[in-house]
Amino acid sequence: MNYLTSAVALVLVLASAAPALAQQGDSACTALRDTVIDGAQIGSARVMPAQGAAPAYCEIRATARPAISIEIRLPMTGWNGGYYQAGCGGFCGILGRADAGASWVNAMRPGLERGYATATSDSGHLGLSVTDGSWAMGNPGAERDWGWRSIGETHRVAQALIGAFYDGAAERAIFQGCSTGGRMAQVAAQRYPEMFDGIISGAPAMDYTGLVGVKMPMLIQANTDADGNQILGPGEATLIGDAVLAQCDGVDGATDGLIADPRACKIDLSALACTGDDSAECLSGDEMATLAKWREGPRSADGTQLYPGGIPEGSEPFWWLWLTGNGQGGGQLVNAFAGDFGRYMAYPLDPGPDWTPLDFDPETDPARMAALAEVYNGDNPDLSAFRDAGGKMIVWHGWADSIVTPYKTVDWYEKAAAQAGGEAALKDTVALFMLPGLDHCGILPGPGGINADALDPMTPLEAWLDGGAAPMSIMAE
Helix, strand or coil: CCCCCHHHHHHHHHHHHCHHHHCCCHHHHHHHHHCCECCEEEEEEEEECCECCECCEEEEEEEECCCEEEEEEEECCCCCCEEEEECCCCCCCCCCHHHHCCCCCCCCHHHHHCCCEEEEECCCCCCCCCCCCHHHCCCHHHHHHHHHHHHHHHHHHHHHHHHHHHCCCCCEEEEEEECHHHHHHHHHHHHCCCCCCEEEEECCCCCHHHHHHHHHHHHHHHCECCCCCECCCHHHHHHHHHHHHHHHHHHHCCCCCCCCCHHHCCCCCHHHECCCCCCCCCECHHHHHHHHHHHHCCECCCCCECCCCCCCCCCHHHHHHHHHCCCCCCCCHHHHHHHHHHHHHCCCCCCCCCCCHHHCCCCCHHHHCHHHHHHHCCCCCCCHHHHHCCCEEEEEEECCCCCCCHHHHHHHHHHHHHHHCCHHHHCCCEEEEEECCCCHHHCCCCHHHCCHHHECCHHHHHHHHCCCCCCCCCECC
């Protein structure tokens, strides 16, 4: 994993003794426009001013052929000799989207603020939104780029520009991503085991064919009545959430608005069933049936579990964004993701825009996704190559995640531990943090305001890579 030759090592030693060697003038940045990289083209290079905690940097826009748009940010001063690559969310397609907001998730900003050279990509296509999958229609090359190739190509192009700008290679490489970015993190550990020294994988949507292709359509089918109407809405979500919290909050010994582990609470919501006419204060028979299907997770007609677990208790406050909508046209993103994935991305022969999640057949369609599972998925529990390379990986997931189930992450971790010869052996490589009350990627604030801002996996990862002990916490101080 150490990309230094002995000559480059000497350059970095000298740089540490004389920081001026790490400083670059504006002309050195703009000169990168003429850098020649096989299979890639530089579009622009310009100096961007310091802002907040981030230093001034050289911003380079490049394309790895045929269509992977990449942004690289190289500190003009104070480069720490490292490289930080960020993933992207949803179906991606919008270059640098995460850095347009304030969150650190899937953003280059955390690396840049610490002195890393940083990069990200759009994963190989232009999308109108992160739920737009139309780019994949009849386009296996774009599916391949989204699945795995954009990870390696972003790294390759960035390393060439780092070498040209600083006259030396990066001595450490870190990848950070959440959701689809977390899937990319998992894929990086498996397909590119020597590329990244450290990996941060948040709420990883590591099995897209299982999660988006199977589970999400079945959630939608379970919540649609014979007339095509939605069964559970935001009002029912509030009713259910209040009952769940009343039964589960104190199971962990603390009444704090958090459910430490939903598996520990044996919930009984039978008291919510209507005994007379349906009303806002009770659940109808159809509503109770939908809730039961959501809790148990997708199953085939013979009862076979098609995906690990269901929607966790404690996630109800976040259902509006992902599952039920807010009654005013907002949220319900599961429908958007499941729709375009099934239309354009899930099958070797795309059914196209007329397909809906109600067309999904749990008896035949999962097998039809096998070819694309090989392209997209990062849930292989065999981390032996990454472990042999000395890699370190932090995996984090919120127990209140209602779109990317935390049960899949736990299932993967347990299988990875068995593959490694036991959890003790795996802990040398992987540190898993399951976080009570946290929404998907910490997007919405949970009990006590917990969200992504409450987390800092980067500081403990750096300490671990520097030879320290495995992380015990990723909570920000």
